[in-house]
Amino acid sequence: KKPWLGTPQRTIEILQKYGFRFQKKFGQNFLIDPHVLDKILAAAEITEDDFVVEIGPGIGTLTQYLAYAAREVCAVEIDRNLIPILEDTLNDWDNVTVIHEDILKLDLADLAEKKNGGKPVKIVANLPYYITTPIIMGLFENHVPVDTITVMVQKEVASRMQAGPGSKDYGALSLAVQYYAEPYLAANVPPNCFMPRPQVGSAVIRLRNKVSKTEVSDEALMFRLIRASFNQRRKTLLNGLRNDKGLSFQKEDLEIALAACGLSPDVRGETLTLEQFAALADYLRRS
Ligand code: SAM
Numbered sequence: 562k563k564p565w566l567g568t569p570q571r572t573i574e575i576l577q578k579y580g581f582r583f584q585k586k587f588g589q590n591f592l593i594d595p596h597v598l599d600k601i602l603a604a605a606e607i608t609e610d611d612f613v614v615e616i617g618p619g620i621g622t623l624t625q626y627l628a629y630a631a632r633e634v635c636a637v638e639i640d641r642n643l644i645p646i647l648e649d650t651l652n653d654w655d656n657v658t659v660i661h662e663d664i665l666k667l668d669l670a671d672l673a674e675k676k677n678g679g680k681p682v683k684i685v686a687n688l689p690y691y692i693t694t695p696i697i698m699g700l701f702e703n704h705v706p707v708d709t710i711t712v713m714v715q716k717e718v719a720s721r722m723q724a725g726p727g728s729k730d731y732g733a734l735s736l737a738v739q740y741y742a743e744p745y746l747a748a749n750v751p752p753n754c755f756m757p758r759p760q761v762g763s764a765v766i767r768l769r770n771k772v773s774k775t776e777v778s779d780e781a782l783m784f785r786l787i788r789a790s791f792n793q794r795r796k797t798l799l800n801g802l803r804n805d806k807g808l809s810f811q812k813e814d815l816e817i818a819l820a821a822c823g824l825s826p827d828v829r830g831e832t833l834t835l836e837q838f839a840a841l842a843d844y845l846r847r848s
Pocket residue numbers: 587588589590591592616617618619620621622623624637638639640643662663664665686687688689690692
């Protein structure tokens with residue numbers, strides 16, 4: 562069956578039928594524009610072979626589009642008030658399961674194993690903006706088998722995902738995204754495509770999983786170095802790494818490592834490329 566939610570009028574009808582109240586703490590901005598929904602579906606390249614996980618289905622708008630195009634959809638929603646609404650709006654599709662859970666607490670690798678025989682899944686979401694970064698980082702670092710992650714994020718987060726060294730948007734998220742995936746900007750989406758309207762512009766980004774070209778022997782150590790160096794932005798890399806509670810390198814060892822990697826002692830973390838962080842991690846691991 563074809564999706565029928567996705568217009569302002571249908572959305573209002575459902576919200577009124579259930580007396581639904583938006584909860585700010587859950588980052589609820591529901592999509593009300595069919596063109597944007599079509600664009601998300603196209604960017605995610607959903608086919609009838611796909612097992613799709615949707616994060617935060619809301620009242621099920623995007624879920625209907627996914628159910629229409631995919632083999633199977635699993636939608637994970639934290640707000641208990643939305644569960645009865647989803648039962649109603651998704652009633653026409655028998656290939657959707659709704660899980661009432663916090664996505665940050667769900668073992669997605671386990672879900673992929675049980676529901677898709679461990680084969681890569683596609684993740685699609687109009688993300689709650691307050692937890693975009695932990696969700697994306699979690700997917701990568703827990704090695705959930707994913708094919709693509711297609712997400713609506715704040716415009717500024719989309720820029721961070723694509724930023725390179727030296728740019729003001731460059732940070733731990735840029736490095737993680739670019740290490741694990743190929744980012745592609747699929748659409749810019751203005752606030753009037755949502756109800757209620759968010760304060761800022763949004764963008765649809767597709768992250769295609771890739772085998773990293775950057776070789777590093779200890780991925781976890783590299784990302785600890787990256788986090789430490791961006792936690793203290795205006796400091797030198799040396800001080801950032803020295804002051805980090807999770808790391809325990811001596812100043813002298815860090816100085817030697819920087820020199821060995823051809824980096825100046827007062828270099829700032831935000832100027833390093835992924836390859837340079839990888840080389841530093843490799844050196845420190847051996848030292
Ligand atoms: N997909 C719907 C749409 O596009 O209209 C809703 C998108 S809305 C931006 C984000 C959704 O994520 C809300 O339904 C919210 O309740 C849900 N959500 C927020 N935090 C969550 C979490 N930790 N785990 C699962 N869902 C969450």
